Every structure is written in structure tokens, then in C-alpha cells.
Amino acid sequence: MTPLPKLSLCQPTPVSLFIPCLVDAMFPEVGEAMVSVFDRLGIPLLYPEGQTCCGQPAFNSGYQREAAAVARRFIDLIEGAEAIVCPSGSCVAMVRHHYPELFQDDPAMLERAVAISRKTFEFTEYLVDVLGVTEIGAVFPARATYHDSCHLARTLGIREQPRQLLRHVRDLHLVEMASADTCCGFGGTFSVNYPDISLALVDEKIDNILRSGADIVVGCDVSCLMNIRGRMTRRKETLQVLHIAQVLASAEKA
Amino acid sequence: MNPSSQPSYNEAARQGLANPCLQRSLHGLQAHYGKGALALWRTLPDPTLRSRVKARRMQTLAHLDLVLEQLADGIRARGGQVFFAATEAEANEYVRDLACKRGVRRVVKGKSMLSAEIGIDAALAADGVEVVETDLGEYIVQMAGSTASHIIAPCIHMDRQQIGRLFAKHLHIPYTDDPPTLTRAARKALRQHLLTADMGLTGCNFACAETGQITLVSNEGNIRMATTMPRLHVALMGMERIVATLDDQRDLLQLLTQAAALQKLSTYVSCVGGPSPAGDLDGPEEFHLVIIDNGRSRILADPEFREVLACIRCGACLNICPVYGRIGGHAYGSPYSGPIGAVVTPLLSGINLHADLCKGETLCGACRDVCPVANDLPRMLAALRHKLAYGDPGWHVRPQNRLEAFGFKLWRKIVGSKKCYESFLKFFRALQRPFIGPQGMIGRLPGFGGGWTGGRDLPPLASSSFRERWRQVHSKNRTDCAGTETEEQRHGG
Numbered sequence: 213m214t215p216l217p218k219l220s221l222c223q224p225t226p227v228s229l230f231i232p233c234l235v236d237a238m239f240p241e242v243g244e245a246m247v248s249v250f251d252r253l254g255i256p257l258l259y260p261e262g263q264t265c266c267g268q269p270a271f272n273s274g275y276q277r278e279a280a281a282v283a284r285r286f287i288d289l290i291e292g293a294e295a296i297v298c299p300s301g302s303c304v305a306m307v308r309h310h311y312p313e314l315f316q317d318d319p320a321m322l323e324r325a326v327a328i329s330r331k332t333f334e335f336t337e338y339l340v341d342v343l344g345v346t347e348i349g350a351v352f353p354a355r356a357t358y359h360d361s362c363h364l365a366r367t368l369g370i371r372e373q374p375r376q377l378l379r380h381v382r383d384l385h386l387v388e389m390a391s392a393d394t395c396c397g398f399g400g401t402f403s404v405n406y407p408d409i410s411l412a413l414v415d416e417k418i419d420n421i422l423r424s425g426a427d428i429v430v431g432c433d434v435s436c437l438m439n440i441r442g443r444m445t446r447r448k449e450t451l452q453v454l455h456i457a458q459v460l461a462s463a464e465k466a
Numbered sequence: 467m468n469p470s471s472q473p474s475y476n477e478a479a480r481q482g483l484a485n486p487c488l489q490r491s492l493h494g495l496q497a498h499y500g501k502g503a504l505a506l507w508r509t510l511p512d513p514t515l516r517s518r519v520k521a522r523r524m525q526t527l528a529h530l531d532l533v534l535e536q537l538a539d540g541i542r543a544r545g546g547q548v549f550f551a552a553t554e555a556e557a558n559e560y561v562r563d564l565a566c567k568r569g570v571r572r573v574v575k576g577k578s579m580l581s582a583e584i585g586i587d588a589a590l591a592a593d594g595v596e597v598v599e600t601d602l603g604e605y606i607v608q609m610a611g612s613t614a615s616h617i618i619a620p621c622i623h624m625d626r627q628q629i630g631r632l633f634a635k636h637l638h639i640p641y642t643d644d645p646p647t648l649t650r651a652a653r654k655a656l657r658q659h660l661l662t663a664d665m666g667l668t669g670c671n672f673a674c675a676e677t678g679q680i681t682l683v684s685n686e687g688n689i690r691m692a693t694t695m696p697r698l699h700v701a702l703m704g705m706e707r708i709v710a711t712l713d714d715q716r717d718l719l720q721l722l723t724q725a726a727a728l729q730k731l732s733t734y735v736s737c738v739g740g741p742s743p744a745g746d747l748d749g750p751e752e753f754h755l756v757i758i759d760n761g762r763s764r765i766l767a768d769p770e771f772r773e774v775l776a777c778i779r780c781g782a783c784l785n786i787c788p789v790y791g792r793i794g795g796h797a798y799g800s801p802y803s804g805p806i807g808a809v810v811t812p813l814l815s816g817i818n819l820h821a822d823l824c825k826g827e828t829l830c831g832a833c834r835d836v837c838p839v840a841n842d843l844p845r846m847l848a849a850l851r852h853k854l855a856y857g858d859p860g861w862h863v864r865p866q867n868r869l870e871a872f873g874f875k876l877w878r879k880i881v882g883s884k885k886c887y888e889s890f891l892k893f894f895r896a897l898q899r900p901f902i903g904p905q906g907m908i909g910r911l912p913g914f915g916g917g918w919t920g921g922r923d924l925p926p927l928a929s930s931s932f933r934e935r936w937r938q939v940h941s942k943n944r945t946d947c948a949g950t951e952t953e954e955q956r957h958g959g
């Protein structure tokens with residue numbers, strides 16, 4: 213993996229927000245929470261506005277031509293950025309690992325894809341590994357359990373960063389659930405094409421969450437959280453499902 | 467491996483999910499073996515072992531013709547016979563012909579996935595030859611008229627009560643669900659078969675070119691007997707199951723037994739290099755090694771899938787896969803189940819035919835982490851989906867789903883332009899209104915969306931998107947972000 217640049221907080225590098233389509237359209241409050249965390253840290257923010265989707269849904273379903281077209285557009289749009297930060301592990305995994313694969317036969321694009329992949333970071337990774345921040349001054353009185361999203365944990369290797377951040381949230385008690393890194397059963401189009409299997413997986417995830425004794429479940433990918441929450445409300449469970457940015461942004465309320 | 471007569475993947479998955487016995491067994495299996503293997507890899511005394519072994523596997527595959535020839539020479543020099551079968555039909559014909567010529571009436575088998583792949587049991591049975599499995603799990607599955615549902619634990623879908631009833635009926639013993647008693651009963655019955663069989667038919671965990679031997683791993687001792695007691699021993703070997711040197715074999719054996727069963731070494735490791743030498747009382751009079759291609763050359767020729775031939779059939783990916791862990795092995799409609807089955811079954815017997823195997827996983831990546839030879843199965847699943855998306859004449863693949871293809875073309879148009887994307891959001895925000903329930907969630911959607919809302923609620927599109935909130939609120943008083951629109955103007959619409 214590329215060594216992460218250590219940046220100085222004295223002259224903070226401006227962060228370009230990479231807002232996944234799901235966050236933009238369905239969970240804008242997650243994007244806003246990320247903005248509020250960066251504002252509190254005094255990080256200048258940019259939002260390259262034409263962004264839509266990174267291309268992941270098409271890539272995972274095998275539609276590489278469509279994925280490449282959308283990836284190319286995203287690269288055109290964002291490559292001027294110094295640091296690109298995204299509140300989703302799977303979208304970062306797409307850019308970091310699959311963009312270079314998509315353009316392996318196009319040397320000019322490949323070079324651009326690799327350049328982008330080196331400066332694209334997942335939100336908690338950027339805070340902990342790049343900025344060296346684990347204490348945001350957040351306050352959130354709750355027993356929380358953390359769900360490891362697959363691409364975040366296994367493709368990007370980000371397991372400890374979110375936990376470190378959560379442990380530093382005042383009044384938040386982090387409890388581990390069993391099989392925290394087992395898939396929630398989302399899997400993109402898998403969830404609608406194979407709903408019975410998908411539901412069995414999310415039910416197991418929810419059972420593990422409930423058994424942990426937590427009153428909130430926190431994750432770094434809204435797609436998993438949408439799956440977990442969607443099943444929870446159907447099961448009439450009242451436990452709160454939150455993106456980590458929402459927990460970290462919560463100081464003002466306290 | 468023709469699934470036409472079998473229930474669909476979705477249907478078979480539903481059956482697995484509804485089977486409480488299977489659910490209990492799989493849960494126990496995964497909690498112990500899957501997680502155990504991951505833990506083992508974290509504490510390997512030599513952390514480079516897996517990547518080293520993988521590199522050697524790939525190197526050997528690159529020289530497969532040479533190592534196979536060396537193996538064949540070694541075996542022939544000891545008086546063994548080697549037959550290269552291009553297809554399953556050729557392999558079956560060779561074994562049937564041999565059985566016929568030598569007057570074989572009873573065959574005892576060691577556990578072999580390849581034997582199921584080529585369907586040799588049915589081929590021999592058609593000639594009136596009795597075929598008996600001697601691996602306990604396979605014996606049970608055969609007695610039940612079922613098929614194996616796990617590479618290493620064939621009868622994981624059955625519990626001891628079911629096995630007790632089965633034995634009471636077929637072995638004519640009083641019903642018991644006490645495992646030692648059941649095992650003793652099977653042992654007694656199997657001993658008779660082993661003593662009277664004319665041919666032992668086994669698989670091959672791996673062959674070693676340097677020594678000219680095949681190696682078989684077992685915990686029950688049945689392989690040792692099946693390879694030495696009958697007068698003929700026939701071993702079926704997938705052409706990729708070969709290592710170049712004894713050193714490679716040591717490394718691979720170590721990984722195999724740990725990945726499969728968390729064992730430092732299996733109870734038995736049998737090395738066979740030919741028939742028994744003249745004057746030796748033990749061992750078969752004839753030894754035949756059937757080296758089978760049956761579609762493997764095509765995999766070898768494709769750099770995208772070549773690494774799947776590094777697989778050593780340990781079953782570790784089954785022990786960690788959340789999908790296999792719920793639906794069980796029968797849903798895969800092939801002797802190879804779980805993540806490895808989802809990749810290798812389509813490659814061996816038709817990508818269109820097994821499209822559901824290519825698509826029915828979440829790509830979570832747990833199989834890649836646990837694989838002793840670090841095979842990137844999720845990457846290969848995505849590559850198979852790529853073939854299904856557009857078709858691939860080289861692999862005789864037709865585009866699989868025109869509606870889905872159209873959907874992604876449309877998706878590309880929508881997310882390919884800011885204007886289309888924003889109009890799309892506006893349109894669906896209006897359209898979704900009647901579907902939003904009192905709790906603020908969408909509880910029922912027609913068509914494709916029904917797959918989601920059948921068991922889950924869907925949050926609606928937000929009343930204002932992040933981009934709108936950024937424009938209206940967050941971009942204000944931000945001296946540092948002037949000029950963010952210029953990039954957009956370049957690409958807008």
C-alpha cells in the first residue's frame with residue numbers, strides 16, 4: 213500500500229469532498245456531518261459539484277464499460293484535488309483498487325487513475341492516519357457497537373481507525389458484537405436478486421448487534437447501514453443506526 | 467454437473483435456509499473451522515508461507531507440461547500406468563474398460579471431488595459394478611442417495627439422528643444416535659467391502675513430479691486400505707494437482723491440513739508411486755493414474771482465471787463464506803460448492819448455465835482472506851460477471867440479462883451528467899411520495915425494488931440532496947472554496 217502522506221495541521225491541506233451517490237441522494241446528513249467534523253478541525257473544504265457516482269454498482273455487476281465511462285468522468289472532475297475524502301469504504305476501494313484495473317490497457321488513463329487512487333482516502337482513515345487525529349471533541353452518550361464493512365475492513369484494511377475514533381468519543385462506550393466483520397448481506401444488486409439469502413445474512417447481523425447490548429450501531433458505509441436499518445425497522449427494532457461521521461459531529465448537541 | 471434437473475440456486479438456497487439441522491451444523495462448522503483458519507494464518511511461524519506457496523503453485527502451473535511428464539515417467543518406471551484424459555468421457559471410458567478387462571465387480575472409493583465431477587459412479591454402475599464409498603461422510607451420503615454438501619465434510623447437512631435412522635434401515639442395526647456406535651457399525655460394514663473389492667478408486671490431493679508419487683491425505687485410514695487391499699488401484703487426478711518438488715509438497719501439505727481441519731498433519735498421509743514391487747505382500751498388482759483435463763486447459767490458458775488452478779480443495783472458503791454458511795452446499799448444484807465452487811463450476815461446465823453462481827455472492831472478500839494460497843475469488847467472480855454482462859465468444863458466453871444490461875446503460879446516462887442526475891432525483895422524489903409510510907420509510911415497491919422491500923424498508927430519497935444543502939448552506943462564508951464550480955462548468959450537463 214502507498215505510504216500515507218503526513219500532513220501538518222499548521223497549513224492544512226484542503227480536502228475535496230467525495231460524496232457517494234447514496235449519501236447525496238438518501239443520506240445527505242452523513243455528508244453534512246463530515247463537513248461539520250472537518251470544519252471543527254479547521255480543514256478547508258472543496259466540493260467538486262458535478263460528482264454523481266464512482267461507478268461501483270456497474271463494476272460489481274460486471275458492466276465494466278459503463279463503470280469505466282463513469283470512472284473517467286469522476287477522474288476528470290476531481291483530479292485537481294490535493295486530497296479526496298469520502299465517507300464510504302466501498303467507494304474508496306473502487307477508486308483505489310478498481311480504477312487502475314479498469315484502465316490497465318490505457319496507459320494515459322492508468323496513470324491518472326493511479327494518481328487519483330493515491331490521494332483518495334476514507335473518512336476515518338484520513339482523520340487517523342493522515343491528520344493524526346483521534347480526538348474530535350465529540351460527545352455521544354450511548355453504548356455503541358461497530359460494524360466492519362467488507363470493503364473497508366478487508367480491501368482497505370481499515371479496522372482500527374474507526375474504533376480508535378469511537379473510543380475517544382466522550383460518554384460513548386464501545387462494545388464489540390460477535391462476528392463484527394461478517395458481511396451484512398447487502399452486496400449491491402445481490403440484495404434484490406437474492407433477497408432470501410441477503411435477509412438471512414442481515415438477520416444474523418442484527419441478532420449479533422442486539423446480543424451485544426448496544427443501543428446504537430455505527431458503521432462507515434451507508435449501504436450496509438441502509439440494509440441493516442431497513443431490516444431493523446421492518447422487524448420493529450428501535451435501535452439507532454448511525455454513520456460514524458454523525459457520531460463524531462455530535463459535540464454541539466451535548 | 468448439469469443443473470437442468472435441479473432446483474434453481476434461489477430455490478435450493480431457500481430450502482437450505484429453511485433446514486434447521488443444516489443451519490445448526492453450518493453455524494458450528496464456520497464458528498470453529500473458518501475463524502480458526504483465519505486465526506492460524508495470523509500466527510503462522512512463517513508469515514510468508516502462503517504467498518511463497520502461491521508463487522510456487524503459479525510457477526509450477528506455468529510449466530505444467532514438463533512436471534506432468536516427469537511425474538508420468540516416474541510412475542511408469544515403477545510399473546504404474548498413466549493415462550491422460552482430455553475429457554470426463556475419456557476418463558470414464560478408461561476406468562470402465564479397465565474394470566471390464568480385469569473382471570472388476572466391486573469398487574471401493576476414497577473421497578474424490580473429481581470422481582463426482584466426471585460422474586464415474588454412475589458410469590461404473592451402468593456396467594453392473596458395485597461402487598462403495600469408504601470415507602465415512604461419503605458413505606453416509608451415498609447410503610442416503612444424496613450428494614456431498616461440503617468438500618471436506620460431505621454429510622454436514624445431516625445430523626446424527628438422521629444418520630442413526632439411515633444406519634438402522636440399511637445396516638440393520640438397532641437405532642442409535644451415538645456417534646462412536648454408528649462409526650463402529652460403518653467400520654464393520656466397510657471392512658467387508660474393503661476385503662472383497664477388486665479395485666480401489668481414489669482421488670489425488672497432489673502429485674509430486676520430483677518423486678513420481680501421488681499423495682493422499684485422510685483421517686480415517688480408509689484411503690490406506692482402499693489403495694493397498696484391492697488388486698487394482700486407480701487414482702483420478704486433476705491435471706493441476708501437482709507440485710514440482712518434495713519441498714513444495716511439504717509446504718502445501720502443511721497448508722492443506724491446517725486450512726481444511728486446523729490440523730498440523732492429518733492422521734494418514736499416503737504416498738503412492740506404483741504397484742507393489744514383485745514379492746511384496748502389500749499393495750495392488752496394478753496402479754493406474756488417470757490425469758484429467760476436462761476443461762482445465764482452458765482455465766490455464768486464461769490469465770484472468772489461471773490462479774484458480776492453484777486451489778488445493780481444502781474447503782476453507784466454505785468455512786468462512788457467509789452465503790455458503792446459510793444456504794449450504796446443495797444450492798450450488800455441483801460437487802464444488804462455496805466460493806471456490808462459484809468460480810470453478812461455471813469455468814468447468816458453463817458460465818451461462820451457472821450464472822446464478824457467478825452473481826449470487828456479496829463479494830465480501832472473506833474467502834480471499836482465508837484461502838491458504840491467497841486466491842482472489844471475488845476478483846474472479848467479478849470477472850465472470852463481466853463475461854455475462856457482454857458475452858465472450860472465447861468462453862462461449864452469451865450476454866445473460868438484456869434488461870439488466872439496458873438498466874446499466876440507462877444508469878450510465880443518468881450518472882454521466884449532472885443535469886440528468888439532478889432531474890432523476892427530482893422526478894423520483896415526486897414519484898416516491900405515495901410509497902412513503904407513516905414511519906417515513908418505503909415499505910413496498912413494485913418490480914425490481916420488490917426484492918428489497920419484500921423483507922426490508924427503504925429510506926426515501928432525502929427532501930434535499932447533499933449538493934443542494936452544500937449550495938444553500940455549507941458553501942456560504944467559505945472563502946477557501948471559491949472556484950469549486952469552475953470544474954463543474956467544464957463538465958456540466
